[in-house]
Amino acid sequence: MNRLKSSDGFKAAIPIMIGYVPVAMAFGILARNNGLTILETISFSFILYAGASQFIGISMIAIGAGFGEIILATFLLNFRHFFMSASLVAKLQSIPKHKGAILGFGVTDEVFSVASFAEGQLSERYLFSLEISSYLSWVAGTAVGFSMGSLLPETLQVAMGIGLFALFVSILVPELKKTSKALVLAALSGGVNSILNLVFMLPQGWSLVITIILVSFIGVFVYAKEEEVVYE
Amino acid sequence: MSKVMLLIIGMAIVTYIPRVIPFFTISNKELPNKLKLFLEFVPYTALGALLMPGVITAIPNQPLISLAGLSFACFYSWKKGGMIIPVVGSITVVFILLLI
Numbered sequence: 001m002n003r004l005k006s007s008d009g010f011k012a013a014i015p016i017m018i019g020y021v022p023v024a025m026a027f028g029i030l031a032r033n034n035g036l037t038i039l040e041t042i043s044f045s046f047i048l049y050a051g052a053s054q055f056i057g058i059s060m061i062a063i064g065a066g067f068g069e070i071i072l073a074t075f076l077l078n079f080r081h082f083f084m085s086a087s088l089v090a091k092l093q094s095i096p097k098h099k100g101a102i103l104g105f106g107v108t109d110e111v112f113s114v115a116s117f118a119e120g121q122l123s124e125r126y127l128f129s130l131e132i133s134s135y136l137s138w139v140a141g142t143a144v145g146f147s148m149g150s151l152l153p154e155t156l157q158v159a160m161g162i163g164l165f166a167l168f169v170s171i172l173v174p175e176l177k178k179t180s181k182a183l184v185l186a187a188l189s190g191g192v193n194s195i196l197n198l199v200f201m202l203p204q205g206w207s208l209v210i211t212i213i214l215v216s217f218i219g220v221f222v223y224a225k226e227e228e229v230v231y232e
Numbered sequence: 233m234s235k236v237m238l239l240i241i242g243m244a245i246v247t248y249i250p251r252v253i254p255f256f257t258i259s260n261k262e263l264p265n266k267l268k269l270f271l272e273f274v275p276y277t278a279l280g281a282l283l284m285p286g287v288i289t290a291i292p293n294q295p296l297i298s299l300a301g302l303s304f305a306c307f308y309s310w311k312k313g314g315m316i317i318p319v320v321g322s323i324t325v326v327f328i329l330l331l332i
Contacts, residue, residue: 012315014315014316015315015316015318015319018316018319018320018323019319036236037234039237040234040236040237040240043237043240044240047240047241047244048240048243048244048247049244049247050243050247053243053247057239057240057243061236061239067238067239067242070239070242070243071239071242071243071246074242074243074246074247075246075247075250078246078247078250078251079250080278081247081250081251082250082251082253082254083271083274083278084251084274084278085250085251085252085253085254085255086254086258086271086274087271087272087274087275088254089254089255089258089259090258090263090268090271090272092259094259095255095259097255097256100252100255100256100259101252101255101256103255104248104251104252104253104254104255104256105248105251105252107251109278109282112275112278113275113278113279113282114315116274116275117275155327155330155331156323156327158291158292158326158330159291159301159323159324159326159327159330160323161290161291161292161326162290162291162298162301162302162322162323162326163319163322163323165283165286165287165290165298165301165302165305165322166301166302166304166305166318166319166321166322166323167315167318167319168279168282168283169283169302169305169306169309169318169322170305170308170309170313170314170315170318170319171279171315172276172279172280172283173305173306173309173310174309174310174313175276176310177310181273181276182276185273185276185277185280186276186277186279186280186283187280188277188280189276189277189278189279189280189281189284190280190281190283190284190285191280191284192281193280193281193284193285194284194285197285198285207281208278208281208282211277211280211281212274212277212278212281215273215277215280215281216270216271216273216274216277217270219269219270219273219276219277220266220269220270220273223269223273224265224266224269
């Protein structure tokens with residue numbers, strides 16, 4: 001397998017950036033409408049850098065939720081990244097701690113998904129260029145949204161909401177051709193997450209974490225036998 | 233410092249810790265096979281859960297339009313692969329359907 005280069009990371013970031021900019025702009029607009037200053041708004045994207053929890057943070061501030069409540073909700077919502085980081089690290093060669101501290105910061109759902117299925121051997125350089133481009137587009141989008149409002153026609157802004165889902169689909173679909181496991185695990189996990197979320201009314205953070213652990217574990221249980229052949 | 237700034241810093245800390253711990257603990261270690269397999273499956277299970285049920289509400293109150301947009305992404309990436317055209321194409325499909 002080819003080792004992935006920095007340039008591969010920059011290229012792979014393009015679809016993420018297309019997805020991030022309109023969402024980040026929407027965040028900037030929402031923050032401004034809720035009375036946040038530009039420093040606070042950009043800090044959200046600059047030091048927190050977690051899409052869904054930024055929106056939830058703003059709405060919880062707006063309804064006057066407590067400090068502890070917001071922190072706990074954020075922790076739960078973003079805990080899934082623990083498993084995503086772990087999955088990426090298992091594919092990387094040993095990383096010095098100071099680099100790990102930076103690479104860990106940039107792990108989002110989208111970066112993780114793109115990096116996990118990149119064609120080639122995952123490398124620090126690739127991950128770094130993928131992360132930094134995605135991150136900067138998120139921060140820049142936030143600043144533009146706050147200062148200029150939506151530059152886009154409203155209908156286009158709404159339509160762009162499909163972007164990140166289309167990204168996930170375009171990552172998953174080619175995998176379905178390669179292995180039946182992709183379909184089985186993804187479909188099972190979509191089903192479990194829908195049930196936990198819609199039927200049991202679990203908050204998104206809980207249901208994502210439980211789903212990822214449960215279905216990956218089921219996968220190990222089901223597929224461990226055939227994989228032994230590969231490892232031994 | 234404003235209360236909001238303190239809150240942002242608190243949220244950032246509890247977000248950063250889970251993201252970074254694996255880089256400090258797993259890196260450079262030989263993992264048991266079952267754990268390796270578990271971590272190999274996380275991308276599939278995460279993608280499934282990130283898509284469902286969220287995708288239904290991607291375009292507020294228009295589940296069918298969401299579905300139409302995604303069908304384009306499915307079809308194109310099945311035939312040709314890539315990510316940019318599926319993303320831009322889905323947005324275009326949804327945009328046109330929202331206009332008519």
